[in-house]
Amino acid sequence: MTDPLSHSYYAATAHAWHPRPDQGDDRCDVAVIGGGFTGLSAALACAERGFSVILVEAERIGFGASGRNGGQLIPGLRWSASELEAEFGSERADALFDLCWRDNRVKARIAKYGIACDLKAGHLEAAWTPKDFDAMQQEADCLARRFGYDSQTVEKADMPAHIASPLYHGGIYDPQGGHFHPLNYAVGLAKAAEAAGVRIRENDRVHVIDRSCCDPIELITERTIIGARYVIDATDSWIGDLEPDLGRYTVPIMNYNIATEPLANADELLPSNAAVADSRFVLNYFRLSADKRLIFGGGERYSQTPPRDIAAFVRPFMAEVFPQIANAKIDYGWGGAVAVTRNRLPHIGRRGNVFFAHGFSGHGALVTTLAGELIAEAMAGTAERFDILASLPSQPFPGGKWLRRPLATLGLLWYALRDRLG
Structure with a gap:
């Protein structure tokens, strides 16, 4: 399938990957649908536990958000730690914090399997307003006092140590965060999974999950019928195509990235090399690549139709932050859909022997790997940690099949307008 949004820096610099021909039968313990971070990490973790696994991907490994995102590794969830504690109480907040802040499964996977994906340390959230910086100072105090977690507030006067832009009023720096080449991480997971015995089938779309027979569940694909005891639906933005009722819990938002040519002054733009x-609300996010390009994401669209010229669409956002490279040559422009939930928390759960995880809301580069591994734990009989994420509150978007996305778009536009009004 030709994808007009796939002209990415990541695709151009990805490690070679070709799945081995699958000569096995069409029965397995676990069938995984989706070749992104969630599906790959779940498949690998299941194989490590001795399950036979078939992973089916409609396109190619890392085709969706896992291979197109900004490469930012941000510990935690879209809610701050203090928000989680205020909403859920101390005990539950502690459990979520241990999972989503302290337990960096991406770093562990990279180390265990020697995945070459340009991993770098450090993430900075930059305050757009003085009020935002005040909130960051309070959060840093909560992280240190309540959770014993190391983060650092950065005063406005000290921001040049991280970013050569006058726009921001300070920030909060997390040394446990970082950035990486997401598609090469996905390819590395795929290679590790295949070496562990996972059979990977690309370019084979699943059309139906047939639960009419409890054992096995059958996946009807374009090429075959797969019988499995367990199924993991890791299709994220496309989950509504297979399970329409789960599709009601997310709406897709289109997000766009550019990569400049290699820049002679790259280290001056981001001296600490943090993401x-x-x-x-409609945030900018950016980092340096290993070959000193600026990878910049800015703006978003609520229509599925991409801009005619992605580079021209994103450039003004980059120029606002870094006027000194406003006219830099842009070598790549790409985009994709981000599945967003109403409350920006992921929607994870189980229905019989079918597990699902989706709606990471633009904050999934770390949590997706965790979710996949927790599904494997639950499948193996230890569900306590899985239940922590599965118990996060979730609500479908109102409006039904036809009005859900228009109503969600109106709400998103309102929050975007508040950004512009200050």
């Missing part, structure tokens, strides 16, 4: 995301 940066700002505090606006």
